[in-house]
Amino acid sequence: MKSKKLLIAITLLCLLMLLPSIAFAQLTGIKYIGGTTPDYTTIESAINDLNSQGVGTGGVTFLIRDGIYTENDNLTILDVTATESNPVIFQPDVGATVEINITITGDYSCGLKIHNSDHITFNGTAYNSEDDSRDMTINGYRNNDEDMFVFWLANGSDNITLENLIINSISVATNTGWSTPVYCSTYGITSPLVGMDSFTLSNCEVIGGSTYGVYMDGDPGIQLSNFNIINNDVHDFQKYGIFIFTDIADCNxxxxxxxxxxxxxxxxxxxxxxxxxxxxxxxxxxNNYIHDLKHSANSGCRGIFITSDSHDNLVYNNIIYLVPGLTANTSYCIYLSSGDATNNQIYYNTLYIGGVCNREYPDFYCIKIYKDASDNILKDNILINERTGNVGGNDHCALYLKTATSFAESNYNFLSVNSDDPADNCYVGRIGSSYYNTLADLQNAPGYDPRDENSLTGDPGLSFPDLHLDSTSPCIGEATPIAGITTDFDYDPRDAIHPDIGADEFISNHAPIITYFFPEETAFSIAQNTEQLFLILAEDPDDDSLYYYWYLDDIQQGASINEFTYTFSDTGNFVVKALVSDGELADSTLWDVTVTSGVAVDDNFDLTDGIQLYQNKPNPFNGSTTISFITTKHTQLRQGLVGQAKIKIYNVKGNLVKNLELQISNSELKDITWDGTDNNGN
Known part of the structure; x- marks a missing residue:
């Protein structure tokens, strides 16, 4: 009897010894969510396992398979200590499109939350994709007016990345209250009492929000630092698109x-x-583009609002295009509010405000500065106020200053209004309660000299609504260089000595761009006597005619077309160069080819393997559009091999519209034209 008891005790001891190793097996490699034989059936179960197991060497990538996922709210990644070399990534599987639907209930609730966790990435681009497509949508449904967030980043979360996502805050019942698709805040979180560092929101479409689109807010001693909000579409919020509030350090x-x-x-x-x-x-x-801000009937629209006591703001290369409604309240493109603010610098912006006012008293400004500071600077900006309407007490000003010294420096700007008739209430400048109809009047205002002594007025020569300069613009070459700002709104280089006024640097000619090249490998080996195709596709931003040149070991070859075929009869190493030019500027690419003795032929090549399909042009179209494609395994084929290409066109509902067919050779770039009709000729 004693021996049985001892055996049981030993068995239990062994089980207890095994349990820790089972419970704490850290997650590594690739884990699948959804689909056939998944590791996890829901995103919630994957997050729960991550929280309990942690992440091991090499990190873990959760690949979400194609489909729609209905999840519970408040899914929280908590206390997960990943690292740069051992990250946690959530991403659609290869070729997958993922939709995550979360109904958010209760005050201060969310869809997804990252709390006290490091190196977490949600990447919406399908795994192994070469582009930055947004293949994952996260919908947060809000059924009441309580405070709710789709994505919430909380205390202690460092090196967090949200990229290539569609994040949608959907208010089902009401647009009142306080909600936001992306909420980064330490407010009300007591543990841990630390801030957040290095957050990136990149290439996301951020939709909705009963108050905010993107909200950032720290607390004293637990601030947010190194936050980057880059290349996002932020739209259909109810009040603030991007909101930078308190205790934030170095935000971009x-x-x-x-x-x-x-x-x-x-x-x-x-x-x-x-x-x-x-x-x-x-x-x-x-480099932000702000436009089409749709206020309520008797309120206004404001492009960039720099709040009271705000300091060390560097505002440059922005384009703001505003047309407030007929009954709009006071509106402006950029506003520096009152208070003790220093070192606000405003360079190279293009600001436009237009439309007609049909309401008494509201005022409209391109820039309004309601503070004095000894080191605030305004240079190289275009300020165009073309708003009209004088119902009673309306002011339409390019520049409004609290005092003549609101800027320590103001120069090389372009200021213009719709009319210099005082009866129209259109003024180039206003200082306090004094109005100045023309630039000359402003320059001669008491205490204003030497500000704007090199500034210009008149017709700026802009295209609408993108507010880029045309070739006749007087702004070309009339700005002054600003240290550290070497590119424009489009990231084109600025002239180092005589840059242009405004966000756009006019460039009369842009270089062509090679958008695709074949072979895709730029260093490869082939057999002697193999006929090899080389091909490039190029676009010119100015729609200039393009000329193609081919070189073999620096010796020019063949005609000026975008493909070149050559039979390598000798062995050795060769360099093939393709160059495309608009007659002035060029782009090029190189291939390093090693030719070995022997023959390589593949009689079993399938033309459906390796098809490269390009965006139809034009798109959208009226009448017809052209679809281009090429097979991408020419090196394996013998000359003269042909096949049949079949293209099926579907509508947005997934219904087949048209079948297109044509014969294709393995050595050709092919175009096929669709006239917009369906298979019945309609």
Missing amino acids: VEKNEVYQTFDESRTSVYGIRAGSSSCSGTTKIH
Whole structure:
């Protein structure tokens, strides 16, 4: 009897010894969510396992298979300590399109939350894809007016990346209250009492929000630092597109498009709201395009609002295009509010405000500065106010200053209004309660000299609504260089000595761009006496005619077309170069080819393997459009091999519309034209 008891005790001891190794087996490699024989059937189960097991050497990638996922709310990644070499990634599987639907209930609730965790990435591009497509949508459904967030980043979360996603806040019942698709805040979180560092929101479409699109807010001693909001589409928010609030250090807001597509929001709307006295470092707001802000009937639209006591804001290369409604309240493109603010620098922006006012008293400004500071600077900006309408007490000004010294420096700007008739209430400048109809009047204002002594006025020569310079613009070559700003809104280089005024640097000619080349491998081996095809596809931003040149070991070959075929009869190493030129500027690519003795022939090649299909042009189209494609295994084929290409065109509902067929050779780039009709000729 004693021996049996001992055996049982020993068995239990062995089980207890095994349990820790089972419970703490860290996650590594690739894990699959959804689909056939998955590791996890839901995203929630994957997150729960990640929280309990942690991440091991090499990190873990969760590949979400194609489909629609309905998940519970408040899915939280908590206390997961990943590293740069051992990251955690959530991403659609190869070729997958993923939709995640979350109904969010309860005050201060969310769809997904990352809390006190490091090196977490949600990447919406399908795994192994070569582009940055947005293949994952996260919908947060909000059924009441409580405070809710689709994505919430909380205390202690460092090196977090949200990229290539569609993040959608959907208010089912009401657009009141406080909600946002992307919420980064330490407010109300007591553990741990630390901030967040290095967050990136990149190439996402951020939709909705009863108040905010993107919200960032720290607390004293637990600030947010090194936040990057880059290249996102932020639209259809109700009040603020991108909101930088308190206790934020070194924030970069770059290359975002901020706009609205509906008729009107519930209040005044702001494209970007920046700063407070508690922010530190430099807040950079640059290369953003803000347009079509749709305010409510008696409120206004504001492009960039730099708040009271905000300092160290660097605002440059932005384009703001505003047309407030007939009954709009006071509106402006850029506003520096009152308070004790220093070192705000505004360079190279193009600001336009237009439309007609049909309401008493509201005022409209390109720039309004309601503060004095000894080191604020305004240079190289275009300020165009073409708004009209004088119902009573309306002011339409390019520049409004609290005092003549609101800027320590203001120069090399372009200021223009719709009329210099005082009766129209259109003024190039206003200082306090004094109005100045023309640039000359402003330059001669008491205490204003030498500000704007090199500034210009008149017709700026802009295209609409992108507000780029045309070839006749007087702004070309009339700005002054600004240290550290060497490119324009489009990231084209600025002239180092005589740059252009405004966000756009006019470039009369852009270089052509090689968009595809074949073979895709630029260093490869082939057998002697193999006929090899080389091909490039190129585009010219100015639609110039293109000329193609081919070189073999620096000796020019063949005709000026975009493909070149050569039979390598000798063995050895060869360099093939393709160059495309518009007659002035060029782009090129090289192949290093090693030719060996022997013959290589593949009689079993399938033309359906390796098809490269290109975007139809034009798109959208009226009448007809052309589809281009090429097979990408020419090196394996003998001359003269042919096959049949079949292209099927579907509508947005997935219904087959048209079958197209043609004969194709293995050595050709082919075009096929669709006239827009279906298989019945309709």
